Amino acid sequence: MQKACVIGFPIKHSRSPLIHNYWLQQLGIKGTYEKLEVPPDQLSAFLHSMAENGYTGCNVTIPHKEEVFEHVIINDELTKQIGAVNTIYTHDGKKYGLNTDAYGFISNLKDGCPEWTTQQQTCVLIGAGGAARAIVAALKNDGAKAIHIFNRTVVRAKALAKVFGDKVYAHDFSDLNSILPEADLLVNSTSLGMAGQPPLTIRLQHLPKSCVVTDIVYTPLQTELLLAAKSNGNQIVDGIGMLLHQAVPGFEKWFGIRPEVTAKLRQLVLKDLQDPKS
Numbered sequence: 508m509q510k511a512c513v514i515g516f517p518i519k520h521s522r523s524p525l526i527h528n529y530w531l532q533q534l535g536i537k538g539t540y541e542k543l544e545v546p547p548d549q550l551s552a553f554l555h556s557m558a559e560n561g562y563t564g565c566n567v568t569i570p571h572k573e574e575v576f577e578h579v580i581i582n583d584e585l586t587k588q589i590g591a592v593n594t595i596y597t598h599d600g601k602k603y604g605l606n607t608d609a610y611g612f613i614s615n616l617k618d619g620c621p622e623w624t625t626q627q628q629t630c631v632l633i634g635a636g637g638a639a640r641a642i643v644a645a646l647k648n649d650g651a652k653a654i655h656i657f658n659r660t661v662v663r664a665k666a667l668a669k670v671f672g673d674k675v676y677a678h679d680f681s682d683l684n685s686i687l688p689e690a691d692l693l694v695n696s697t698s699l700g701m702a703g704q705p706p707l708t709i710r711l712q713h714l715p716k717s718c719v720v721t722d723i724v725y726t727p728l729q730t731e732l733l734l735a736a737k738s739n740g741n742q743i744v745d746g747i748g749m750l751l752h753q754a755v756p757g758f759e760k761w762f763g764i765r766p767e768v769t770a771k772l773r774q775l776v777l778k779d780l781q782d783p784k785s
């Protein structure tokens with residue numbers, strides 16, 4: 508029986524077990540997926556004994572994503588660019604690391620907006636944290652013409668632009684209104700708009716109606732940014748699908764079958780977010 512898990516500190520609120528156990532059940536696979544609280548000082552010991560303890564792999568969440576990068580083999584080019592690992596799998600006794608957030612972001616965008624193609628598009632990204640790094644990698648790899656980053660702390664936006672180089676630009680927030688008229692895609696990757704946080708307030712009248720707007724915050728599902736974009740006439744894509752799609756490659760590596768992100772799974776996770784079971 509194959510066994511996988513998610514590790515983090517804290518880990519209580521992770522929805523990964525709900526997603527993976529749903530797929531295990533739907534696909535009739537005799538496997539398990541658990542959540543394990545692993546404090547930073549126990550990370551190395553956990554990784555060392557992972558296989559010994561019967562785990563074929565795991566997901567990795569805060570605060571371990573960068574640290575794990577140093578402990579596993581990275582073959583995947585996007586993961587190297589992102590510099591953080593959210594999925595570990597084993598092969599021939601060796602541990603490999605992947606970052607599936609970029610895949611999750613692009614898959615969700617294409618799921619929510621089937622006509623979307625990143626090729627030659629101008630993308631505006633708000634935020635320069637961990638998630639932003641995966642999104643820049645995703646958009647650049649998928650052929651964006653330009654990626655313009657705006658962040659409260661401009662030095663972080665500049666550092667991110669420097670990592671990715673060509674076609675990636677950092678700006679002061681005061682320049683947002685001059686770039687918005689060119690945008691084909693507007694992304695919020697900050698935690699603004701999340702329940703308990705202030706909203707992300709951007710004046711959208713400069714945004715072309717053809718611009719797709721997506722928010723990776725998914726609690727609430729319809730953030731103020733998405734509601735404003737919808738009433739401005741823009742197509743919107745909410746953030747829950749990024750969480751669901753990023754889980755697909757790990758499940759396939761551990762359990763050998765590529766699972767599907769379905770409306771039923773989406774409803775299950777949304778229901779749990781509104782009325783958590785644990």
Ligand code: NAP
Nearest residue numbers: 634635636637638639659660663696697698723746749750
């Ligand atoms: P992070 O590394 O901590 O980055 C946080 C970002 O939000 C930074 O750009 C930060 O700007 C900005 N920010 C925070 N508070 C702000 C404020 N009051 N005003 C302006 N900017 C503010 O976090 P992360 O991992 O990138 O995650 C960001 C959000 O995305 C979280 O809400 C997370 O839950 C969500 N997320 C969703 C998915 C998904 O699957 N849908 C995946 C990953 C993350 P500074 O640099 O100026 O601090």
